[in-house]
Every structure is written in structure tokens, then in C-alpha cells.
Amino acid sequence: MKRKTFYSTALAFGVIGVSFFAGNVMLETSAEENIAEEVKVPNVEVPMVVTLEDLAPVKFNSVDESEVKMPLNLEEKNIDHIVGEARGVNAEKRPGGYLIETWYPTDTENGDLLVAQSINEYGVAQSLVEDVKTWYPEELGGFKELNLGGYQAILNENEEDANTLHIITDNEIFTIAGQKTEILLDVAEEMIKDLQ
Secondary structure (H helix, E strand, O other), X not given: OHHHHHHHHHHHHHHHHHHHHHHHHHHOXXXXXXXXXXXXXXXXXXXXXXXXXXXXXXXXXXXXXXXOOOOOOHHHOOOOOEOOOOOOEEXXXXXXXXXXEEEEOEOOOOOOEEEEEEEOOOOOHHHHHHHHHOOOOHHHOOOEEEEEOOEEEEEEOOOOOOEEEEEXXXXXXXXXXXXXXXXXXXXXXXXXXXXX
């Protein structure tokens, strides 16, 4: 259960980090920027500020099927180490969509596998890729950039063998976390099939 808490905490910090960063970007202005009217500011979409009303648990059966982009039947895909059905699906309202997460039982030492999707509030894959890189400094195992089926991905492997893979699109970020990188990549392959 320690690993499950670790993954949940990592996912929560990641989502909160993106939201906090977005809020700071929107609120930060300097006197120079206000005075210098001739300075041209590029037209860049900035993520919206998240309020408590934007973050609300909802019943999964109330989420429209078109919103669910991740597979919810991985136990049927013959992926090594997944040994049963998902243990419930949790959903939480987010600005522009939902955070959806589930846990699959595995036969690995570290236990359950987290599979989740959330909204890319930037609306551009590369912007979120750059942000996700900051989540994994060298002391936490660093990261590897991957191209999986044409999608950008960030992989973190660490000493605790609690590895995390993020697949990033212009609209979503998918997170897969568990012990073996092999499982993460197998699940990613199934996700990518559903995305295409």
C-alpha cells in the first residue's frame, strides 16, 4: 500500500504543480510590462486558474464515454504481471474535463499498477512535456524522453523501483505507474492503440 500512496501523491503533486504554475503565470506581472506598451507579447495560451469548484469528485458512471480515452479492461489484454480487473475507477472534475484513475492488481513486489488520465491544460503537448521534465530532478531518478507511437512521453525510473510513464498529447496526459518499466510500456502500447 506504500507504493499506492506514493503514486497517488506523485499524481496529485503533478496535477497541482501544473495548476499552481498556471496560476502564477497568469498572476505575475511587473511594472515594466505594464509601462512598456510597445513590447509585443506573443499570443500564447495560458492554462486557466483552478478553483476548488473546478476540482470535485464525481461518480464515474456520470462521465460521458467520449471523455474516457484510457483503456479500462487491461486484464483482458494479456499484459504480463496484471492479474485481475481494475479495482474501481475514480473520477474528479477538472477544468476542461476529468482526472480518471484506476488501479490494477499485479504479481510484482510493489503491488498495484496506477493508470490515469487528466487534462493537458496547456493545450500543446510540448508545453506540458517541458513542465513534466521538472517533476523528475536527478535525485529522483531523472527522466528519459521517449516517442511512443508518435506521442511524446516522459519516463522516470528510480531506485525505489516505483517507475512512472507519462504519455502527453495536446489534450491529455496519461500516467502509468508501477514497478516494472516493461509493464508501463506494454500498457502504453494499449493506450496508444485506443488513441489512434
